[in-house]
Amino acid sequence: MSYLLRRKIGFLLHLPELFHHYRPVMALLDPADYELLIPDDADESIAQIAEAFELPYAYVGEVLQNRNIYRYLISDHFFLEDYHLLRRLGAYQIRWISELGCDQLQLGNWNNIYDMILCMGPYQFKRLQFCRRTQIHRIGLPHYDRLYRDDTDWDLLPLIERLGLDLAKRTVLWLPSAYEFSSVELYAGAISALREHYNVVVKPHPLTLREEPDRMELLAGHAFTSLVYDPLDSADLFQLTDVVLADYGHAPFEAIYADRNLLLLNTPHAIDHPHIGWGSSDLNIRVYLRTINPDEGDDLPFLLADDDYWERQRAQRDHLCNTYFNPYFGNAAKQAVDIIGNLDEYF
Numbered sequence: 001m002s003y004l005l006r007r008k009i010g011f012l013l014h015l016p017e018l019f020h021h022y023r024p025v026m027a028l029l030d031p032a033d034y035e036l037l038i039p040d041d042a043d044e045s046i047a048q049i050a051e052a053f054e055l056p057y058a059y060v061g062e063v064l065q066n067r068n069i070y071r072y073l074i075s076d077h078f079f080l081e082d083y084h085l086l087r088r089l090g091a092y093q094i095r096w097i098s099e100l101g102c103d104q105l106q107l108g109n110w111n112n113i114y115d116m117i118l119c120m121g122p123y124q125f126k127r128l129q130f131c132r133r134t135q136i137h138r139i140g141l142p143h144y145d146r147l148y149r150d151d152t153d154w155d156l157l158p159l160i161e162r163l164g165l166d167l168a169k170r171t172v173l174w175l176p177s178a179y180e181f182s183s184v185e186l187y188a189g190a191i192s193a194l195r196e197h198y199n200v201v202v203k204p205h206p207l208t209l210r211e212e213p214d215r216m217e218l219l220a221g222h223a224f225t226s227l228v229y230d231p232l233d234s235a236d237l238f239q240l241t242d243v244v245l246a247d248y249g250h251a252p253f254e255a256i257y258a259d260r261n262l263l264l265l266n267t268p269h270a271i272d273h274p275h276i277g278w279g280s281s282d283l284n285i286r287v288y289l290r291t292i293n294p295d296e297g298d299d300l301p302f303l304l305a306d307d308d309y310w311e312r313q314r315a316q317r318d319h320l321c322n323t324y325f326n327p328y329f330g331n332a333a334k335q336a337v338d339i340i341g342n343l344d345e346y347f
Contacts, residue, residue: 003069006058009034009340010070010090014077015206016045016231021098022074023053024142024333029341031056037063037073037089043210045231063089072343083113092116092347096336097124099250100324103280116346118336121325123281135346137339140325140332141257146235148330159236163201163226170242171199172304173260175234175251178207181270183247184215190297191245192222197301203228203237205249243304248282256285256320261310263303264291281324288316 009029011022013036026034036057038046050057063069073090076098086093095114099106100123107127111117116135119125125138146152165171174191176183182205194200202224208215209229219227228237234254238244244255247265255262264286276282290309292299303309321327328335339346 003067006063006068006070007033007035007056008070009072009074009343010037010058010063011035012037012039012073012075012077012086012089013046014039014042014075015210016043016049017206018076018098019046019049019231020233020235021076021143022096024145025336025340026055028333028337033341035070037070049231060085060089072340074340083110086113092343094118094340094343100124100253101249101251101280101282102275103127103282104277105275116343118339121323123324138326139336139339140328142333142336144235144238144254144257145330145333147238147258154236154239156236156239159232160240163199163228163240165199165201165225165240169197169199170304171201171240172243172245173237173241174200174202174245175254176202176204176208176265177247177249177251178205178212178215179273179275181248181267181273181276182208182215183245183265183267184208184218186267186294187245187265187297188218188222190300192224194300194304195223195225198304199225201226201228201237201241203232203234205251206231243310248276252282252285252289253324256317257325259314259317259321261313262289262317263300264289266291266293268294285320288320289313 011034013019036050036055038057038059040059040061047057070090072092072094073086074094074096076096092115093113094116096118097120100120111128111131114134117128118137118139120141121138125136128136172194191200202219238258238260241260243261245263245265246252246255247267248270252262252264270276271283
């Protein structure tokens with residue numbers, strides 16, 4: 001069966017948050033060279049984002065029906081049942097990893113399907129060396145370049161007003177994960193009780209928003225300062241945040257990269273979950289950083305007010321940042337576009 005080349009690069013977005021992941025690099029590419037590719041059943045906000053930023057996009061069904069193909073398909077869609085679909089959409093498969101944590105899921109054998117992987121740093125690079133036929137490159141975390149650039153124009157007043165923040169208070173950002181190891185049910189009461197003395201902002205995992213209505217209903221039943229329902233850019237939220245509360249998955253690593261005070265929330269049996277397991281990076285960072293258990297929720301106000309600990313934690317975060325990320329602070333998008341913009345030289 002013959003295919004018609006559509007554009008050189010397709011960025012597959014199965015979740016709206018991936019737009020923020022890709023955006024710093026897309027901004028440096030010629031728009032004529034790429035297109036956003038959206039699954040037919042994806043959240044409609046992805047198309048709305050593309051239209052708001054005047055970016056070209058297409059739906060998977062449309063591309064398949066027209067027998068089109070991209071020369072390079074960039075994705076982070078880690079479900080093996082999509083392997084044959086991906087091959088029908090792109091001649092070369094490139095995984096741009098959007099998350100750390102959950103090592104058993106993120107760094108499994110399925111990574112062998114890719115022709116190239118763009119990872120964040122030394123840890124993922126080393127763990128993926130079993131992919132013998134795959135080119136692997138370290139590009140840091142372009143999403144958060146803005147946090148480290150002096151020329152960033154932070155227009156945060158509209159977001160402050162939208163979230164209802166009291167600038168006389170410190171701000172706590174809770175980033176709970178999805179799945180069985182989420183901290184939502186175990187910590188919602190204790191965290192909402194902080195509102196008397198803190199701004200408390202909750203940004204649920206995108207899969208919780210999409211697939212866990214009972215969990216969203218539970219969160220909505222508590223009096224947080226703000227419960228975020230739409231795909232806000234976490235870079236903006238981090239600019240307003242004093243302390244991050246997170247459990248497992250990528251959120252703790254985002255806080256580490258953004259150099260924000262971080263308290264880790266433990267949940268029972270996370271170590272036994274098939275996405276995590278012994279030796280996962282989710283557990284490794286707990287050797288260095290303070291954690292709290294569900295029965296210790298009453299200690300949260302005291303832990304958050306421990307400024308001496310937050311000062312000491314800076315060195316620990318710096319060590320972890322060097323462990324998991326290449327140090328392209330403010331310049332990671334340039335590292336990525338040097339590869340993505342010149343893919344013909346790699347294949």
